Amino acid sequence: MELSLDRLTKHYKSKIAVDCISTTMVPGVYGLLGANGAGKTTLMRMICGILEPTSGDILYNGNSIFEMGSAYRNLLGYLPQEFGYYPNYTAQEFLLYIAALKGIPRRIAVKRSRSLLETVSLINMANKKIKTFSGGMKQRLGIAQALLNNPKILVLDEPTAGLDPKERVRLRNILSDLANDKIVLLSTHIVSDIEAIADKVFLMKKGTFILQGSINELIAYAQGKVWEFTIQEQDLKKWELNYTVANLHHSDKGYVTLRVVSDKCPSLEATPCEATLEDLYLLYFPTEDGGRV
């Protein structure tokens, strides 16, 4: 099973949201990293068949997904970034409704929805109306609905948003288990989530993959560009203005230990240290809009 993106491009009038992306995915977990507006959601929507590309194609086992229609949708599980729900439905009813839309017979849908509610720790809330749920509970319900049809391709747009650390770990474990026979594509701002489970990471900027590879391959790009050193507290502002500070730690005697991501050695006292995926992210997206400092 493979899903290929073939020179996939999407324009919104003069704005290029996705720019000639090509890659192939086989079963495993794929992380999509990028700043806001990088084109992650547009790419995911095209993979889900919601958006038609301006040019290029998406092929599932060699067949265009736009020609496969419902046969492709039958293989798909999707959690949108803004997960919509019906507030007056109970969790169980909502899953049965989505199951009906996915063409799952009721008898199977009832069993499957109960088992998924258990998986996402919502079994005790099965008969409660969704409008009474917290943000995290709604998100877990969204994950459950995406898994209803046991999809071959699972696309999750910010699945860990709103989840507490325990829930995030639980979800990561579920996704890891699922990835044996599925293509799981997830986007998140929480780099540690991707670091924990992704087999391959796409670093996306201005509509294109600027880097792609395994975690270690990507981290290698940041090796030798992460530095640690100590400065006086009064100089902190100056350093923050001129460098991407990945971390800082205040000591008792008016000193601050900085972890800085920089192509060049920022100070004579700086010593290189082991890079992480977060450092790589900061190296490429030092500001919120994805620009460089």
Place this chain on the structure above:
Amino acid sequence: MELLKLEHKKLWRRKSVQIGVLLCFLYIVIFGGLLSYQWFQFGSPNDFTSSFGNNFDGYTNIREKQEYAKQWEGALTEETLQAMVKEYQERVQTGNVSDYEMTDWVSLNSMIQTLWPELEETDNPYIMLNYVDPSELTDFEVRRENAVKSFLELNGQTGSEREYFLNMDANIDMPLQYRWTEGWSFVTADYISGCGVVFAIFIAIAIAPVFCGEWHNNTRSLITTTKYGWNKIAVTKVLVSFLFTLELYTIIIFSSILLQIIFLGTEGADMPIQCIKILAVAPWTVLQAEIYEYGYLLLASFGYTGIVLLCSALAKTNYVSIIISLAIVFVPMAILQFFPLWGQKALDLIPFVGSSTDIFRTNTYHLFGYTIWSPYLLITVPIILGLICLPFAVRSWARRAKI
């Protein structure tokens, strides 16, 4: 089937639908039906300043009126008419309101006013029934025949159109068979036709969010990626909307009919509609008229449902959808009087804008060289309009669902 069941449940779970159906029931069945029968329509008069001053004794009052009317039941000849008028005048002399209230004075007065207009004293403050000499009320059937002809002439209905109605009129069994009219008159001339606008409001509240509500709930991308996607759900939504309309109709109309049977009974169902409106030309009984009117209400409701679904598919918010849906009925109603006759007739074909009481009238439409009596078009065109809207609703929603 499962999807239909769940979509149906989704519609009924909305607070606005539950409250809407409850209000509709309270207004039509409880206020317009139960309280009308028992209190302000059929309760014996007490305070003449308002119907709400009536006694709360409609049920027994109706029984007494029906009992009183029994003595006149049968062929409505000039002798019977004269006797009824005489009896009314004698009862008025007693000065006891409950005495003359027993009589069918509203329809009696309307009848003699229409058939013997020359006897009306324009400067007399009392109703004609009070002062007319019963012995002058002669040639009832001839008078009626002439009045129908004059009425058609006055309307400018000549030639084939005139013949059409006169032929229709010729099928009425004469002499007319009189029964107590007040109850049937309330049902066929007021109650059922009044249900239409109320139905329009609550159908709009329930159905208008059916499609655009998905935007509101932000579920479109979720639905798009499911196996059946938009098209199947669109068809389900249409079916559920029609099912809801049928359910609303059934709840309201069956309750109304039940109240009608409890309060008015079934007696007099074979009475010709001419006893209610003397110049009506349709050879129908009041039961047939009631069936037509309920049929009109059902088909207009279905037609309106189709139109509301189109509004829902085109609009992006629930409020816009509801406002446009209501405007489709209430704006034409408000501006109808400013239109020429042909415009009024055209607007009447919009569901609930026209009236099912056209069965008492001689309005016509001229289509492709044919003269068509208005009730035939009024009952068919609204449902056709609604059905025409459906494919556009489904297509426009499915098209807009693409992000």
